[in-house]
Amino acid sequence: MRFLKALAAVAVLVLLTGLSAGCSVSVAPDHKGIEYNAGPFSSTKFDACGNGRIWHGPGDQVFTYPIGQRTYKFGDGGDTDALKVVSRDDLELTVEGVATFSLNDDCATLRKFHEEIGLKYEAYEEEGWGKMLRTYIGAPLDRALDEVSKKYPWQDLYSDPDTKRKWESEVGAAVAAQVNATAGDNFFCAPTYNGTGECGAFLLTLQQPVPPDNVRAALAAAQQAIEDNNTQENRNKQIRTEIQALKELVKVLGPNGAVLYQAIKDGKITVVPVPQGGNLNITPTP
Structure with a gap:
């Protein structure tokens, strides 16, 4: 009996020793991690936030998120397809571009982002991060583009540089408002964010809106007709x-x-000078 009690005591000691052994996760410089205590004998509870090496106990959880400048590209080879908008005169245009931003890495804000959004989309994984961006940046961006593009005629958007710059600026402001409304907080910041920068803003670069192929062909034909008329x-x-x-x-x-x-003048008649008093022999051309 004494032997069994001693063996049990040793087993408990080994178990406790194993549970107390720590582990670590190395967080890349362009990522930030948050740790939750989640051992077998405790409830899940937020513990720490940071980068570098994060130490944690068995069963604890560490989630990492990208920080610093990030992009959401829509168009050829991007995170999603090009977006469609409708102009004031009801013509559908195709838009490509890039939204550049930073995730708000303030620890309290990052924890809130993780608990409200990150867990739901598994945004700490690459696939989940992309899915989250399509919901919280892609969808608001699509709505903002639609909303602003309806203010302008399609030919101005397509061919007038001043209109394009104004449209791009308005879309950028509308995107920031839409993203904040969708996310519920300033989780996304300007790309220059460094802990004290402006949040709720984006750097948005939009390509020239492109009309359908048949419209562009008609424009090219009309331009050619103008050039032909000018030539005539x-x-x-x-x-x-x-x-x-x-x-x-x-x-x-x-x-x-x-x-x-x-x-x-046209060279149809040849003029040959003949000195005064000279002789001239002309051989008829057969």
């Missing part, structure tokens, strides 16, 4: 100038003289 007008102007010059020749040389002059 210039040709007509040249012809009128030449006619006026011929009229002046007729006044000076008479009709026959003007014709002869023009034939000589």
Whole structure:
């Protein structure tokens, strides 16, 4: 019996020793980790936040999130497809671009983001992070683009640089408001965020909105017609100038003289100078 009690005591000691052994997670410089105590004999409770090496006990949980400048690209090769908007005159345009931002890495805010959003989407994993971005940045961005684009005619958006700059600025402000409303807090900040920078703002770069292929083809045809018309007008102007010059020749040389002059000028008649008193033999051309 004494042997069994001693063996049990040793087993409990080994178990407790194993549970007290610590582990660590190395958090990359461009990430920040948050740790929760979640041992077998305790409830899950927030413990620490930071980067570098985070020490934790058995059963504890560490979640890491990217910090610093990040992007959400929509378009060819991006995080999602190009977005569609409708102009004031009801033409659908395609828009590509990049939203650049930073995750708010203030520890209290990051913990709130994790508990309210990160856990739901598993945003501490690459696939979950992408899914979270499509919900909290992609969807608000789509709505903001629709809202602002309806203010402008499509030709101004497509071809006027000043309108494009104004539209881009308005969309950026609208995106920030939409994202904050969707997330419920300033979880996303300007890309220059360094702990004290502005949150609730984005750097948004939008490409020129593009109309459908058939509209662009029609625009190209119309532009070609304008260029052809300009070319013809210039040709007509040249012809009128030449006619006026011929009229002046007729006044000076008479009709026959003007014709002869023009034939000589065009190389149709060869003029050979003959010295006075010289002989000239002409061989008819067969």
